Amino acid sequence: MHTVAVLALPDTIAFDLSTPIELFGRVRLPGWRPGYRVLVCAAEPVVTAGPLRLATDHGLDALARADTIVVPGRNDPASPTPAAVLGALREAMARGTRIASICVGAFTLGAAGLLDGRRATTHWAATERFRTAFPAVELDPDVLYVDSGQIITSAGATAGIDMCLHLIRRDHGAAVAADAARLAVAPLHRDGGQAQFILRARLDSAAAGLGQLLEWIEENAYRDLSLDDLASRAAMSIRTLNRRFREETGQTPMQWLNGVRIRQAQELLETTDHGVDRIAHQVGFTSPTNFRAQFKRISGVAPQAYRTTFRG
Structure with a gap:
């Protein structure tokens, strides 16, 4: 079964964190088989998510078992990312693991050096900060998501839903993705971008x-x-x-x-x-x-x- 590891960073955006958990976690294949195993992992057992404190069941070692890693945004995207997290993401990249970011989660991928020389996107309001921090990245702030194969980045908030549905379609086809979209009461595809x-x-x-x-x-x-x-x-x-x-x-x-x-x-x-x-x-x-x-x-x-x- 395809394993998705959702990375809970300090001061993570709760909406970004919940989006992949809900969308991937509710995917059903023919015969009502689950489409994904979803793990929430963190460098520490308890992380903050705005006004919430969240206990996680898995450490960074879970990333080694993941087929896809999803990195949500943080309320302050410029906050330093723990060195252990950056190292784990680089190792996952070297293994060929698929890595996706939601909203300003692209800052974490940028800090790990995973986006250099690649096309990527992030929330439009963070465009100038991102370009200043990561000049080697080809930033496109007008799209909902960018799929470059192993690395996928999405724009703000609900664009994370678009990206997750796109990945479900990649993995299991349009019919399964359409069912996931109906369950989420979301369009399978939205025209335009940010x-x-x-x-x-x-x-x-x-x-x-x-x-x-x-x-x-x-x-x-x-x-x-x-x-x-x-x-x-x-x-x-x-x-x-x-x-x-x-x-x-x-x-x-x-x-x-x-x-x-x-x-x-x-x-x-x-x-x-x-x-x-x-x-x-x-x-x-x-x-x-x-x-x-x-x-x-x-x-x-x-x-x-x-x-x-x-x-x-």
Whole structure:
């Protein structure tokens, strides 16, 4: 039987820890046979998980018996990882054991050196910290999970469910995975990635130096605005405006304008029954076709798929 070892680190995120325990632990094969043996192991017999204290039955030696190791995130991903844990993960990697991380659990894999030169993902909010800590990793913050074969990393929180269902499908096929998804009341596959969830947070976190202009753009995004219009409103040359936007937002003025329009479209898709073409014109796009292309580029999914995900 396939053995999954879930690694409980100090101050582990309880949700991340419970996700693989529940999903793998409830998988049933034909004849009602269990699909996995799930072990929870730790370097110490008792670990914290936010406000909880958890007793574990297995030590790090259980990792040597595992076919898959799952590493949940920690509330402070930058906290030092016990040397014994890092060593055990490196040994497991050398044995060919499959290793997966949930959310900021990628920091633990990064600290063990398992992600160098590989494509990986983590929670979008930890992107810059991760890139600073592990520059040798090819980080993709917009996807729900990355499967590079032996190493699998997933994004924040519920993306761990997507990853576990993906691994169940790898191990036992689509029918068993679909049954696990139904039991978890979760979709077997979700369209898009983290981008559809984080646009608003990215916009809201912009620097305040252009505050008045950004507020004006919010209020006037529905108009047919040009770069000249924005520069005139800011009382700057186009060159200066472009430089300021790059410095303070990391985008060009027109990229920012498109982002505002897409965010406003997201709100209309969530809160109204307006058709997609009508929403495109409401937020300032003269071409519904261009709107659909820009929406998918920025959000990662088509407008109707976004509405299906987020509408009530």
